[in-house]
Amino acid sequence: MLKLRGKVETRNTTTLHPSLAHVTRNANLPAALRKKTALLLKGADVRKLTEDFVVSIRSSKPFSALLLCGTDEELDLVKHIADAVLDVYLLPSDYGYLDEGDIVRLNPSGQSISAVFRKNAPNNSILLTERCNHLCLMCSQPPKSADDSWLMDDAFELIRMIPQGTENIGFTGGEPTTYGDRFIELVNTAKVSLPGTSLDVLTNGRSFKNEAYAEKLGRVKHPDLQLGIPLYSDDPVRHDYIVQSQGAFDETIHGILNLKRHGVRVEVRVVVHQQSLPRLVQTCEFIARNLLFVDHVALMGLEITGFTRANLDSLWADPYTYRDTLSEAIEVLRAYGMHCSVYNHQLCLVNRDVEDVYRKSISDWKNEYLPQCGSCARKSECGGFFSTQVMYRHSENISPFL
Numbered sequence: 001m002l003k004l005r006g007k008v009e010t011r012n013t014t015t016l017h018p019s020l021a022h023v024t025r026n027a028n029l030p031a032a033l034r035k036k037t038a039l040l041l042k043g044a045d046v047r048k049l050t051e052d053f054v055v056s057i058r059s060s061k062p063f064s065a066l067l068l069c070g071t072d073e074e075l076d077l078v079k080h081i082a083d084a085v086l087d088v089y090l091l092p093s094d095y096g097y098l099d100e101g102d103i104v105r106l107n108p109s110g111q112s113i114s115a116v117f118r119k120n121a122p123n124n125s126i127l128l129t130e131r132c133n134h135l136c137l138m139c140s141q142p143p144k145s146a147d148d149s150w151l152m153d154d155a156f157e158l159i160r161m162i163p164q165g166t167e168n169i170g171f172t173g174g175e176p177t178t179y180g181d182r183f184i185e186l187v188n189t190a191k192v193s194l195p196g197t198s199l200d201v202l203t204n205g206r207s208f209k210n211e212a213y214a215e216k217l218g219r220v221k222h223p224d225l226q227l228g229i230p231l232y233s234d235d236p237v238r239h240d241y242i243v244q245s246q247g248a249f250d251e252t253i254h255g256i257l258n259l260k261r262h263g264v265r266v267e268v269r270v271v272v273h274q275q276s277l278p279r280l281v282q283t284c285e286f287i288a289r290n291l292l293f294v295d296h297v298a299l300m301g302l303e304i305t306g307f308t309r310a311n312l313d314s315l316w317a318d319p320y321t322y323r324d325t326l327s328e329a330i331e332v333l334r335a336y337g338m339h340c341s342v343y344n345h346q347l348c349l350v351n352r353d354v355e356d357v358y359r360k361s362i363s364d365w366k367n368e369y370l371p372q373c374g375s376c377a378r379k380s381e382c383g384g385f386f387s388t389q390v391m392y393r394h395s396e397n398i399s400p401f402l
């Protein structure tokens, strides 16, 4: 698993405030382009750091920060030189993936760094808030009530820094619509700043029960926006239990109807676990009969993080044991002509009849394989595991294709 954020050693920081910075490896970057840019030296470049080099980068307009990334030995070798520079961050080799074009959030007072945009990642998710009106049994980002609206301020700035040509970005939470109209403004900013970038938003959809709000989002006319909205059962009581919020089912369904009425693309997401599994086929029937007009349905495997770890015994279901139910559910969606996919599953645990809708969907930074996958002839087609599945629980029925 890639380490995207954490505490690091800092030296000579000149400000208390967190800030975003582009990463460059070009020490000769023209002075005019150094604003909001951090110079990254790693590996051999760290070992070659000399006092002359330090003098040269100090003598012209400074970078926002100097990021030195290497092993403990490499960093120890250059610490005395780094002491002569302002705003230095010493990064362990866990951050060796950082490269030209990435964007980091530097937090001098918290002595931490976060990689908030990786140029070569296929998807970059931007966390907008940790606040939420659900308390889902399997929430991967357990809600907090503290005001974290600085995340939204950062998101506006980050959107303007992300390069055009980026294929996809995502907004996630918490519940992004907690911000009301500010969320709509952010979608509009994404449309204006990144017109060629597809935008995925994860939301519980309840705010859109208010038709005027759905209409506002529709009026943005983002060219490639899709809202991913979870629906865990056709039975309102079961859905409300899973999200731990009474009335959620009705509001979510109203939200989906309003969004579609105003031309916003919707993906319905069903996470498959012990609590949703008993009605998975009926849930797909419900979606097909009542929400035939949604754009996509995703049947998703369980990520073992956040609340899922605490509730694992009442959530875990081995995909091998429910593979026939998964096939049946997909068959229902297919029969109605719905566009559907299976996400977050291992290829050897699904029946062959769902392979045409099987997707490699786990984000690269938290994607791993088991040692036995090394001998699998179809590893390149398989989405593998969440790192947390490898750590905490996975099926005992993994069986490499020979």
Ligand code: SF4
Pocket: 346, 347, 348, 349, 369, 370, 372, 373, 376, 377, 378, 379, 382, 383, 384, 398, 399, 400, 401
């Ligand atoms: S053995 Fe590993 S790589 Fe092969 S299909 Fe199963 S999980 Fe995927």
